[in-house]
Amino acid sequence: MSAAAHARDGVHRVGGASLDALRAVRRDTWSLALWGLFAALLVVAKLISPGYGATELTSLAIGALPIAFAAVAQAIVVISGGIDLSVGAMMALTSVVAAAQMKDASPEFAVVVALGVLLLGLALGAVNGLLIVVSRVPDIVVTLAMSYVWAGAALLVMGSPGGAAADWLKDMISGSLLIDILPKALVVLLVCVGLAWFPVRRSRLGLSIYAIGSNPLAAFRGGVDVPRTKVAAYALTGLFCAAGGLTLTASTGIGSPIPGPYTLLAVAAIVLGGVSLAGGRGGMMGPLVAVFVLSLIRTDLTFLGVDPNFSTVIQGVIMVVVVMIGAFVTLRRRRA
């Protein structure tokens, strides 16, 4: 019920504007705090290195793009009450398929390839979802096993890094749009999420995804087709993994069959972004900001001259501290 109400909040605007704003602030305290943190990190970057500007912003956006797609993908299943440990493997598989097919292909054919890869992602995700529903094995186990399968399939497609990306695909994420502080990669990200997730979220399916994550039994009794919704949620996750895979191919110009660290980074980002691992709670804005916060922390530490390996340590510590603060805030709010 709370999930349903939560999801509906985004759709309906009831009451006066001020009340509305207040409610929005209360609901999104966490996201707003993250935005604040992001802004602070940007200021720090600018202070340490006065030359920080458009070029650096663009490379930040390009670097964060695959993680951002992985985070969106992971957020969808986690909201539906599952978890997908095969995100990194699905990204590797879709990335190598794209790179292998785009090599020596005409730009027109490359468009077909890109669309095909997105469909492939949808299918991979749907397979994950179907296996979970049919086998009744916990999500985490099925997707763990499937991560081997998808990673193996990626190696079958391409034994070692290779292939190529279509030029238009590379152009799509490099550089900036209109004004030079607006990286194209960021625009691509927002457009993709806007086109593929927000319509779903506002639809019956979106409400069902939140509902089965919040309380599957209640959702079932309320007339939601739980298995079908679950499969749909996993398919959407696969779709965003494919988008992430395409951006991997686009940013590196090749495909690599070895899964990157995206699965775990995505889990970390969504939890930082306020998505509850218990399901039914959270949105997309939080995880996206969290991805940029995590990437920017690394940048800032590099500017400070900190050993990049040590910044891994700091990243881990920050992750834990932020989540602890989150837990603390929730606990206090519940008591109040």
Add this chain to the structure above:
Amino acid sequence: MTSVQDAMDDRAGRDAGAVLRRTFRDRPILPLLVLLAALIAALQLVQPGMLSGAWVSSTIRFAVPLAILAACQTMTMLTGGIDLSVATVASMAAYIVFTQSPVQGPVVAVAIALIAALVVGIVNGIGVGVFRVHPLIMTIAMSLVVLGLITVYQRIMVAASARIPDAVAWLGARTSFGFLPNSLLLFIPLAALILFLLRRSGFGRLLYAVGDNEAAARLSGVRVWQVLVALYAISGLLAGLAGVVYGGLTNTATAALVDGFLLPSVAAAVIGGTSIFGGRGGYAGSIVGALILTVLSTLLTVLQMPEPVRQILFGAIILVVAATYTRITEES
């Protein structure tokens, strides 16, 4: 439990399937042993003469570190948690032993390694137990922290000559009496201790209680946070131990040495019948699970499957075993 009458009725031959199912449900380790035997038989069929003392001892030597890591997953999963920092902690322990033993001597080096692993475990436990951070996040974050620290440490220690102490190599890689792996000398008492801990001790009961229903455990007076801190501390220590054994076995040490064992350690616990939601399972199954995964991996190598096909089959088989297991043991 089946009553005698039930068993007799079934034995009358009305439904042989039901008997099988009931037996398997009461003794969930039986189907696993059957599977293990089947895999070994398949191995013998594919490559006659493969089974020998040498093969058994090499299988055991590779299964021991995996089985120790599976103990970490089994125990944390019993409380509804998971420990994804085990691989990094194990690599760290191996690395510390390698770099410190030329300077400090093997005993001190192993002690430092285990203490470091214990500290990581305690931090995990404090995060999960006291600050209520989700175990998945806490242990991922800790593994990032540890990975960063090892890499920094690697840079500092680059001048020192890294070398495996003989005692550790003896423990991990060598055998006594021709075929008996020395790591069993460590593993058998350890496994017995863990089995005892889980089945007979108060601590074991607390793990099951917390995993089954944390609120109920808390209301009946269990100090859940203490249980969790102790649990993750033990898990860290075991991971460190596994790392030392594996370092001795492979005679190498890098920051990513044991990474390949992370997912198999979870898989071993899962196919061993431990529920990832907590409260159900045990260590005996995980040991068999670790053996199954090791034999399976040998079988796929012997079949000369290319690496991609091996990975695909590995994943598919884990899934099939888990699904079959769920069906068999599910309450009908």
